[in-house]
Amino acid sequence: MAESIYLKKENKISEINSAEQCLLALSDQEKEEVLKSSVEVDFQKGETIIKKGFVASSIIYLKQGLAKLDIEIDGKPATVGLIPEKSFVGIICTFANRNLNFSSVALEKSRVVLIDIQVLEKLIRQNGDFAFLLIKHMSWLTNQIVHHITRYSHKNIDGSLSILLLDFAAVYKSDIFTLPVKRKEMANIIGYSKESVINTLSKFKRDGLIEMAGREVKILNREMMQHISDLG
Amino acid sequence: MAESIYLKKENKISEINSAEQCLLALSDQEKEEVLKSSVEVDFQKGETIIKKGFVASSIIYLKQGLAKLDIEIDGKPATVGLIPEKSFVGIICTFANRNLNFSSVALEKSRVVLIDIQVLEKLIRQNGDFAFLLIKHMSWLTNQIVHHITRYSHKNIDGSLSILLLDFAAVYKSDIFTLPVKRKEMANIIGYSKESVINTLSKFKRDGLIEMAGREVKILNREMMQHISDLG
DNA sequence: CCTAAACGATGTAATTTTGCATCTTTTTTG
């Protein structure tokens, strides 16, 4: 009996790592409200989903596809991270600023749901369970992002690039994939120069870690790659 | 008339950059509840406020002093940022994980308020205005942190170190201050080696940017410093 | 109060990363 209470408590603070879980707290009527105020939009690979400076009138949910989140550091673009499907795009920032200070570009053909921010605000105010789940989710997300950015930035280029390649493999759920970004964009993600990315990819190829032709990548030695990302 | 509505709307999404603003949404009774469930604790400079791996039973509010927030990257410590007084310590992560995955150390004599997480959870559920303000605040905070970390990591050491020194000056609201951290810790914050920090500080001294003796720092040329942090 | 340990400074060598020049390949566009 005591144990069941303990488990219940445990569950209360457990991770909310999927955006969809938040919606479970909504009543049928509330779900309907969200649906009604939402619009689905498709983006081609390379299209801009949100642009820095625009007014935040929607929360953006990436239903299908892949996107990246960019910010500007003293005028130069820096990529904060990849947004996998079934997650919010920049939700961590959207509530704070009326004018968005980040951009997002589709890296694959993507389908996006625009949810009216006013409706979401109303639901947060009226449905406490939803609000709490959202807070937990945002908390989890921030945690992920902070760890991720910091991990990239405290590594040498071999380590950073290994992490990035493994990240892509995770997104595509396969060790064979097509890079959705150019070398320069990879450089922006990990914070190194374009040339360093190119050179290191060549080195990985020479060392038999990967096979590569253009943007086609095959990870040959996942263990070694993991090892490099840990130690680098 | 139309304009006043516009202003009202504008205000709804305006920034919540102070933790205290969140509490304004609480009723007197709710405030009382928070107070009752809270404990104030003092920490000496260098003392650990929270330790990675511990169970999150409280949200930590830094009432007075200065702290830093650390995470671990593949076993090595990395500092995510400085926590100025009158802000939450790690609130962005605390809701997500039962077991904390960050640590915090007091950099100055500090006074901390521990707020029971269950009470806060209850208030989020029952008070929609509070929940929304908290979401906005967390959103703003995450935004700050992400920009800040990324800014450090996309700069050369001159740039990073200038940012850090200006950060300290902002914390102490003066261009003359005593560094609350050792060189190695500064290195952990900006993601460079201890030696690089030491060498660059010496260079700044030689170049007449700063005066320095031990941990006493005086910024002599703030404009140039700003310039270096922008361009580096 | 003294000793050992940690911190900080400096110089140098080794390593890493960048920037440039050049060339090939791929993509875009008229």
Next chain:
DNA sequence: CAAAAAAGATGCAAAATTACATCGTTTAGG
């Protein structure tokens, strides 16, 4: 379809960063 533009490779020199060794100074603990 061809020309132009952008992306990707490669090698090399320059610049930035780290790592190591050493030494003076400060701090912490017995």
